[in-house]
Amino acid sequence: MDLRPLRHFAAVAEELHFGRAADRLGMTQPPLSQSIQALERRLGAPLFARTRRSVALTPFGAAWLPQVQAALAAVEALEPAAERILGGQSGRLELSFVSTADYSILPRLVHRFRDLYPEVELALSEATTDRQVAALAEGRGQAGIVILQGGGLLPEGFSYLRLLREPLIAAVPETWITQGRLVPAAGRLAPAAVTAAPLILFPRRAAPYFHDLVTGYYEDRGARPRVVQHAIQMQTIISLVSAGMGIALVPGSLRSLARAGVRYLDLGEDPPHLETGLIWRRDDPAPVLRNFLRVVADEADAPR
Template sequence: MDVRQLRHFLAVAETLHFGRAAERLGMTQPPLSQSIIALERSLGAPLFARTRRSVALTALGEQWLPHVKGALAGIDGLDAVARRLRDGTAGHLDLSFVTTADYGLLPTLVRRYAALHPDVEIRLKEATSDVQIADLLAGRGHVGIVIPPGEGLPEPLGYRRLGSERLVAAIPETWLAEGRLALDDERLASAALIGAPLIIFPRRIAPAFHDLVTGFYAAHGGHARVVQEAIQMQTIISLVSAGIGIALVPESLRNLARTGVRYVDLVDAAPRLETGLVWRKQDDTPTLRRFLAIAADPEVEGPAV
């Protein structure tokens, strides 16, 4: 059978009259009758019960009719679907993100994109920057939110800065209660920071973030005393809550409320962590183009420098 035969069947089923069905289809009755006969032969059963005075659907024809209607409706909608896929208003977008974006940039971007393009499926994946870059170079995924590496990105990849935010100290509440740390006007002095055990991302996973933190220590005459490494920001905050050490984290982490943790500003000028988008320059996926355009909108720009 083919689509033409299905349309012939639908016309006869809806009119129950070969003459009127032929008129609707813009053809003569004999070829329409032959088309229905050929369709019935291919199915191995009659679709219509015919007499000289009437045409009626058989049980098979009556039960098959809604399936034919659904199939033809899908076929008729293919053109519109193709246009929406071409324009990036339908389809899917594979978006990966670093854990630090989960509490600031990511929700804003996703909310804005989903509101403008509700028919696009957004596939989210949390991953460190190095994993995201490797995936994109291997042809996996569309776009990622990363902390850009200090040495720059490989040539096949494009980059757009979203913003930067200052780092704040996440400290255990128990340390304040016990007097292990003292605040200066609700801020943490560099001397107190440098003397405390530190929880940090491994350098192999997030070299830019790692170097930003350790560079701050070096700039203030100290050396980071790393006691624990973790690759998830939630894990780092949990370790702070447990009293293992302190951490320097993006200010947006204040949105991650955790019992036993206090976020405080630094006395000295805090280092700033940059975050941006990375994608393959040659990727012409329509949903990606739409996403990049939305990300360039000031309404979704990250914290300003």
Template structure:
């Protein structure tokens, strides 16, 4: 249906005067009359009751006027909507993340991005790094916050940017400290105490980079990790620590996860650094993704400007 004719109909309906409507539309009256006649033919129904002295809406036109106004409002909004889509200010952006990011950069990133782009639907999904990378290759996600592989390169079609690094610390059962089973030196956990304590850690196949970072630290301390339990969620690991099943080496940002029965302490020996970054498809030209990368690019080691 011709949008121009719809505008003509609304102008006449609002003025109930062909001359005034033509003036509003910056046209002459004869073409306006012809446009209305053509619209009536298209609809198969009269729109106006005309006399020499007055113009009135037909019952059909009275019911049709509001839907036409709504349709024209939607048409008028299309240029603005197109601009917001082009600028990445609207739409749905899918972002996945590893559980460790939930206590470090993710909350600040989400807060900052939503403050800048409030009409973007930011869809968040927690997943391990390997699951995220596979989903990106299948084009099921726009970007992922991952722990990068330690000894293997990412697939060529994916791009990666480091966002932050943080040292590992020890999550230890508070009961072990109170009973003297675990002793600290200057408030820190010694390499000997690390080696002697049973370990709770992610399974290797779920988080190989993190697993190797932890187990390599045991080797650097002169021993081997005695793994008491595997768990695939960081919250579960901390719960098992609080239950006294063992210790866990976790990112320093996990201090933000307070749990009764668990205490966080620094490592006495040089702590390994955990790297976290963002990965995305090189061929993804989404403006929303570009905006997300700009927000992340403005951060300094996971701290975002306000």
């Protein structure tokens, strides 16, 4: 249906006067009357009850008016909506993240991005680094927070930005300390105590860099880790530590994950550092991604 007769109908219905409606529309009264009559013929029912002194909506016209007004408002909103989409002020951003980011960089990024772009739908999903890389390579999702050293071995066409570098610490069962099985010194755990304890660890397929960083800590000290359990969720790893199954080497930001029965201790003698970064496809033209990258760059450069 042509929008012009709808606008003509709405103007007359709101003014209840053909002359004022014509002035409002910037036209003369005769073509306005002809337009309303043609619309009534098309609909098969009168929209107005006319006399020489007054114009009133018919029951049908009164019932149809709100729908016409809503349709016209929706049409008028299309151009500003397109501008917001093209400017990245609205739309949808799909962001995946490793579980460790939930305790470090992710909350800050989400809070900042939502403050700046409240109309953007932010779809978050937790996934291991390997699954994120595979999904993005297949065109699913737009960006991912991963654990990779300097971008690692990414497929062609990917970009990488370092977000955070933090030391590993030890998560140990509280009972091991109270019972004297582990004896920290000034809140630190000696390398010999770490290498002698059973270890709970990410499987290498899920987080190769994280896995190798932990096992490299043992190898650098002439030891081999005694892995008693693999787990891909950080919450699961900490739960197993709480149960006394073993210790885990985790990012320092995980101190915010308080769990009864778990103590976090610094590692003595030059602890390894874990790097968390953002990956995305360079050929993704989405304006919302462009705006998100600006927020990420600001957060990555911000002092801690």
